[in-house]
Amino acid sequence: MKYRTTAPRRGEKSRAEKPSPEFALIDRLCARLPLSKRTILGPGDDTAILSPSRRAQLMTIDSMVEGVHFNMRWGTPEQLGARAVTVNLSDVAAMGGTPTACVVNLAVRRGLPVRFFDRLYAGLVQEARVAHLDVVGGNIARAQQLAITIALIGDAPAAPLRRDAARAGDEIFVTGTVGDAAVGWRVLAGKLRSHGAARRYLIGRYLAPIARLGAGARLARIRPAPAAIDISDGLWQDLGHILERSKVGAEIDPRAIPVSDAYRSLMGGDLALALGGGEDYELLFCVRPGFTEDRLSTMLGVRATRIGLITARRGARLQGGTQPTRGGYDQLRADDS
Ligand SMILES: [Mg+2]
Incomplete structure (x- = not known):
């Protein structure tokens, strides 16, 4: 899945002629994603391509929404990015599984500098690296509130913890x-x-x-x-x-x-x-x-x-x-x- 932004809403002034800061953001974020040999094709195409696994697959998704799950003033952007990964990893841990790959959706509100997303992704990528988790793509959408949603797959153990x-x-x-x-x-x-x-x-x-x-x-x-x-x-x-x-x-x-x-x-x-x-x-x-x-x-x-x-x-x-x-x-x- 490539990183892409949603089109401007109808009635919203088109800024398509100007290079959107969001595209610069996408390039920056995609430049440093951890990918293993499992991932045949990472971000940049319509979808990612993953090697088949011999194991049954676990799949999970979790969202962190500003004002609901976190307050921006309480921690660093790095902690926020890492935590968004951790809460998904925890569900895989609770099945006894091994996380393998994830995709990330960022709902982005106005007023956040590019530097914020650099730091958020630094935390997210670091946490993924430690867990040997490939970040294979995602999506960026404009929204009223900042939200980070991660969908994650992993290898199931022979006998999952149900x-x-x-x-x-x-x-x-x-x-x-x-x-x-x-x-x-x-x-x-x-x-x-x-x-x-x-x-x-x-x-x-x-x-x-x-x-x-x-x-x-x-x-x-x-x-x-x-x-x-x-x-x-x-x-x-x-x-x-x-x-x-x-x-x-x-x-x-x-x-x-x-x-x-x-x-x-x-x-x-x-x-x-x-x-x-x-x-x-x-x-x-x-x-x-x-x-x-x-x-x-x-x-x-x-x-x-x-x-x-x-x-x-x-x-x-x-x-x-x-x-x-x-x-x-x-x-x-x-x-x-
Ligand atoms: Mg759980």
Whole structure:
């Protein structure tokens, strides 16, 4: 797919005679795209051409919209570009797959200098390079709001990590810590105060999340293949997706929910954001009994914490304490926007 701009709308003055700054932008952006041998033809034609893969293909798409998913004042353009890639990589990680190629749509509003897009693409391309992801083309359209949409394909593992694979008796684990990104978001928005290293850590967790690609790929070697999901909407809600698809329930031990020292320094024992806050991009997965935390952590290359058990009885329950309702945490998220 070549980079191209949408035609001026009817009634809009045609600037076709003048060389559009957007075309200069396209040339600049296409000059530095990472391409591997997999890509037979990159940007510049009507479509890209990719070599066939022996693997089943994963395909996903995600958008980041200014004012909805990000605020321009909070991070650098590089972080924005990298994050747009990461959120897609995370979905591939949650299937246990290997990302291979992507196309990018930029919805561009007025008032943004070319330098901004250079920097956004520098971040995007760097993140793609690290993941061995080819950026094979895309599209630029004029819009009211800046938006970055990435469609991405990847190789599926032999046994993908499906949401419908959880069985009663499975143990539920989560990688890393949860709630940091939601706290970081609130620090950036001025709703919570934090200083020093804790502030930098929490903000970093929101602005520069990490897709757990290595952990996902290693999880996919376990048989039977674990159920898994990446935590984008919040632990409680994303767990709910697995429970619904697998037609099972869960019992979660609130004392086991892994939170960072930085999280605890601001939130104390309040788990609302650990359970309800999204965008950590950690993996939640369910395995048959027999895996210790240490064994899984070593295997995955990231700390894995056991947080509960899959039950035949439907619905999610917190052991002891208050029972968060799905609605309660949906509401909590709704307060964000
Ligand atoms: Mg996901």
